[in-house]
Amino acid sequence: MDNNSAEKVLEVKGLSKQYKKGVYASEKVTFDVNKGEIFALIGPNGAGKTTTIRMISTLLQATEGDAVVAGHSILTEPEKVRKNITYLPDEAGAYKNMTGKAYLKFMAELYADTKAEVDEYVQRGCEICELGERLNDKIATYSRGMQRKLLLARAIMSKPALAILDEPTSGLDIINALEIRRMIKKLASEGMSFLLSSHNMLEIEYVSDRVGIIAKGHLLETGKPSELLEKYGTKNLEEVFERVVTDNEIL
Ligand code: ATP
Numbered sequence: 162m163d164n165n166s167a168e169k170v171l172e173v174k175g176l177s178k179q180y181k182k183g184v185y186a187s188e189k190v191t192f193d194v195n196k197g198e199i200f201a202l203i204g205p206n207g208a209g210k211t212t213t214i215r216m217i218s219t220l221l222q223a224t225e226g227d228a229v230v231a232g233h234s235i236l237t238e239p240e241k242v243r244k245n246i247t248y249l250p251d252e253a254g255a256y257k258n259m260t261g262k263a264y265l266k267f268m269a270e271l272y273a274d275t276k277a278e279v280d281e282y283v284q285r286g287c288e289i290c291e292l293g294e295r296l297n298d299k300i301a302t303y304s305r306g307m308q309r310k311l312l313l314a315r316a317i318m319s320k321p322a323l324a325i326l327d328e329p330t331s332g333l334d335i336i337n338a339l340e341i342r343r344m345i346k347k348l349a350s351e352g353m354s355f356l357l358s359s360h361n362m363l364e365i366e367y368v369s370d371r372v373g374i375i376a377k378g379h380l381l382e383t384g385k386p387s388e389l390l391e392k393y394g395t396k397n398l399e400e401v402f403e404r405v406v407t408d409n410e411i412l
Contacts, residue, residue: 167195169194169196170194170195170196170230170231170322170323171230171354172229173228175189175226176213176217177189178224178378186212187213187375187378189379190213192373194323196322196354197353197354198371199345199346199368199369200356201358201365201372202214202372202375203359203372203375203398204375208360208376209375209377210358216235219239219242231245233245245321247272247315247325249329258299259299261290264311264315265287265296265314265318282319283318285320286314287314289344290311291310292310305332306333309331310341317353324348324355326345326355327358330361338364345368362399362402365386366398369386371384376409
């Protein structure tokens, strides 16, 4: 799809964050995510991925810049932005004393407008997480992988315009990680958009339509993985990353 004519679900415009005056955790970050696209921010620990994602999710106030989600500004219409996104944090603590099913229902009620929608979301959530009978057990008894799948199901079940997933497969074994990646691709093919973040560049190469390389708060390069491999003459995104940060003398 032509990037300029595509319908944009997210437009990030010069977003900056200073936690401390004069120190930028992210600086003038600018990128777009199209409808049905999987876009991943990749970069090492402390690069500014979570900071950027939390600003877009309206959980953190931007120092400068704006982001527009499904036509709504995070600055002027944060409630409308929240209606159109779901956010899965990196370390998401679930409600341990609830059963998995009760948790999905509780979250569905926050997003749905009608009882029928609540039922639809819960049903979809139950199917997505594939926890079967264990959905009737308390979340406290789940393994880390099971909790992750439940939280992912929660993030996806309402089919938001944009699902923001921080390290989506963190803590999952390879089989579960593959399932999650396939699920993300399938939902994207049906029109949902994804903003992912990861420091696992090899994984992200397989799942993303486009990636943004971020280091020390600067978005240094964006493009399709295949285009970046060709541009930098490298075999994988890790090598692209190395080239980009060296060329920019950033690390
Ligand atoms: P990781 O992969 O480790 O999650 P990240 O790319 O998500 O890293 P951020 O968490 O956005 O990186 O951090 C970017 C920078 O901002 C780091 O230097 C970090 O120490 C700093 N930072 C993050 N949160 C705060 C905070 N609440 N107060 C001050 N500095 C912060």
